[in-house]
Amino acid sequence: MRQLTNAGRLHCGIGPNSYRVRIFMAEKGIDLPRVEVDLMTGEHRRPDFLRLNSLGQIPVLELDDGSVITESIAICRYLDALEPEPPLFGAGPKERGLVEMWNRRAEIELFGTVGNIALHSHAMFANRLTQFPAFAETERAAAPRKWAWLEREMADGRPFLAGEHFSVADITAAVVSWLGDFFGVPVPPSLPRVEAWLERVRSRPSWSV
Template sequence: MKLYCGVGPNSYRVRIFMAEKGVDLPRVEVDLFKGEHKFPEFLKLNSLGQIPVLMLDDGTVITESVAICRYLEELNPEPPLFGREPVGRAKVEMWNRRVELQVMGTIGDYTFHTNEFFKDRVPQFPGFGEAQKLNVPRKWEWLDREMADGRPFIAGEQFSIADITAGVAAWLGEFFEIERPASLPNVNRWLERVRSRPSWNAQ
């Protein structure tokens, strides 16, 4: 297998996931700034021109970061990052989806609609993007209220892909200088706990 990846939140998600699993794969760095994700040879792997992409030894291609992580989980079930039993798996799925849509998606809407890098990728509506930027703090406040029960991780007692997704969203927001309120005790304790893990510095 080999992983096509580069800068950006979705590649970062997969790298953290791999580090948590102790998995190391050969990598092909795709330079987004040079437009390598739009080169014809790459578009044969992913017609959407997005990274990461996992190519299996038989030539099978898997795209989308969560799908790649699910495949790696099947091959390396310990430690479980998608939950261990039916309720646990459902809760991880629920929370990963919630933070992906509510937090990461809101940050993504701002960057897609205001950043020069994405001007040829999507029709940009800067006013919408700026409105979404103002909405980001409220999304973090929502998550802080949800975690007021004292659980250590987003989906419960165990670290999961939901923590990876939300943690990468925090990193992305900081990169684009989007406010995350400082007075969020539950989110701040959770984020400190997550960032203390060795996987967080996965390159």
């Protein structure tokens, strides 16, 4: 792993979004100086952190000139511009469009659903928002349908979400399966294409960062 100097430092910690960026960096073979933010003790709600990100969320990339980039995908795009190979946002117009499409679909359809279950049902988030347990249950019922939708979408036999090549969309969607395992919303059984795709992604060295 090549340590990037002068590319800022990454404030990160537990959770699926920091994980997405860590996987992305591992796929690029790069790393950044890191500052661990402890969500469990509420470090992200302290004034010094809120000065970095007013939303109180990680990951945050603090550049050497003091500028700040938040949002996992924005951080990944910055890193992609610094280190274009391998092209995890797609190569060429068509692939770039497909990667964007699938990353958005993964965020909205999969991440959104499993995230809502966690946010609205788990004690960990009770202080963070007004929880609506009934909404969590609606989303819990929807989650298997979302994975079944992905199964149908992959019926053409392509190895990765956006086609022939591994991309940031695979990172986003596979991290949802990890999040689901943690919050008791596993990928349902009997979805062979999703299962094979997950195996393909999870067996990559980047998964274990």
